[in-house]
Amino acid sequence: MEHYLNKGIKDIILEFPETGSILNEYNISCVSCNVGTCLLKDVVEVHNLPFEEEQALMLRIAKVIYPDRQVKVPRVERKVPAVAGEIKYSPPMRSLVDEHSVIKRVLALIPGILEDLNVSREDDKKLVLDVIDFIRTYADRYHHAKEEDILFKAFDEDLEIVKSMHEEHRIGRGHVQAVLAALETGDNRSIRKHLTAYRQLLTGHIKKEDEILYPWMDRNLSLSQVGELFARFAETDKKFSDTASRQKEFIRSLEEKFACEEVTANV
Amino acid sequence: MFNGCPGSKTADYRTKEPQGDAPATKAASQLRQWPIQLHLVSPVAPYYEGADVLLTADCVAYALGNFHADCLKGKSLAIACPKLDSGQEVYYKKIRSWIEDAKINTLTIMIMQVPCCSGLLRLAEKAAGDADRKIPIKYSVVDVHGEILKEEWL
Numbered sequence: 001m002e003h004y005l006n007k008g009i010k011d012i013i014l015e016f017p018e019t020g021s022i023l024n025e026y027n028i029s030c031v032s033c034n035v036g037t038c039l040l041k042d043v044v045e046v047h048n049l050p051f052e053e054e055q056a057l058m059l060r061i062a063k064v065i066y067p068d069r070q071v072k073v074p075r076v077e078r079k080v081p082a083v084a085g086e087i088k089y090s091p092p093m094r095s096l097v098d099e100h101s102v103i104k105r106v107l108a109l110i111p112g113i114l115e116d117l118n119v120s121r122e123d124d125k126k127l128v129l130d131v132i133d134f135i136r137t138y139a140d141r142y143h144h145a146k147e148e149d150i151l152f153k154a155f156d157e158d159l160e161i162v163k164s165m166h167e168e169h170r171i172g173r174g175h176v177q178a179v180l181a182a183l184e185t186g187d188n189r190s191i192r193k194h195l196t197a198y199r200q201l202l203t204g205h206i207k208k209e210d211e212i213l214y215p216w217m218d219r220n221l222s223l224s225q226v227g228e229l230f231a232r233f234a235e236t237d238k239k240f241s242d243t244a245s246r247q248k249e250f251i252r253s254l255e256e257k258f259a260c261e262e263v264t265a266n267v
Numbered sequence: 268m269f270n271g272c273p274g275s276k277t278a279d280y281r282t283k284e285p286q287g288d289a290p291a292t293k294a295a296s297q298l299r300q301w302p303i304q305l306h307l308v309s310p311v312a313p314y315y316e317g318a319d320v321l322l323t324a325d326c327v328a329y330a331l332g333n334f335h336a337d338c339l340k341g342k343s344l345a346i347a348c349p350k351l352d353s354g355q356e357v358y359y360k361k362i363r364s365w366i367e368d369a370k371i372n373t374l375t376i377m378i379m380q381v382p383c384c385s386g387l388l389r390l391a392e393k394a395a396g397d398a399d400r401k402i403p404i405k406y407s408v409v410d411v412h413g414e415i416l417k418e419e420w421l
Contacts, residue, residue: 090420091403223319223405224341227372230403 001062001071008160009043010036018064026057033208034171034201035164042161044076046216051075090221092229093214095237096151099143100206105251106134110199112258114192119183128183128191130250135176135198138247142240144169150232151217154225161213168205172198274350274381278411297339305347306357310364317370318343322362322391323377324384330413338377338407349378349386362394366402376406380416392421 013020020031062071119125175198182190300314321342378384404421
């Protein structure tokens, strides 16, 4: 079993597809993950299952991997004991979750934006450029930079869970590049494809961070580290204060525009 | 029947079974400074600069069996009693000065569960809210049997 504890979860699911369904039953969505390089032992630790549930999950996975053998289920080591109940974020993590709420407002508008999109019209082209500007400045340079330059560096960056977050950021940037390239050639289909993929990627990414990664990080941060992260985030907030307020204004205008169109369409 | 302040209500726990063994070796003190009473300390004393500061109600350290190792270790300390201490406007100024002048890293407030103790939390909340600089603030509520009932970020 030790061998599989140190193996990437996607590889285990590929070898033993039933393990994917078992993980799903415990609300561990590795099957739909874009990366899937987290080790089985990390997956168990970061999801913070109570001990009894962890043992039951590991026993079921062990039976799939070794159907003909009695396997001793190892207990996954945790630096901090599991805490049940509602998620309570530290102040710096809370600020990242709040930024996610802002990003989710734009993600929610993407289907409406794409519905009748035709970038041969100047207005539509500008709209896509404005959305890309939001993604690049707010989501990427402001929010993801806080994660990559500050938060992730407080942890071992060789951890698969951290590497997989970096990888999803990289995939997201790839979609943005592809949208910009498609804008150059007026390829509406490719713009739709990549903005939709970006929306799907970020929706899953944010859910993972809010519900799994940040609570796990909070459990492993010392009080001093929380204070240091808070101070460094405050410096970034100061640096990006104009960007953040400009982008929030942009979202408000976008929400008004698309809400109005929806109302008009429903009349 | 006692109808007065719950913070002053007499309670006798002598019949209670001792929880756990006494430490086999002498527990090391984690105190790294003097003085500690909030009226006596200077908020800009070197041991507060950039520190993780612990502000506790006087009774907390007596209620918690492992206060030094679990709560005080690595922190700079101040103690106060929100029920009995006079001149608490000075406390407000000192907490604000910790945040603005000493640029402390975090503030942890520990109070007892008795209602009058929450005054210390409210005072710290007001001082921190009025301060120009913001820091993470955590608080814990301790019961008279030495259990931490609640631990949250403000």
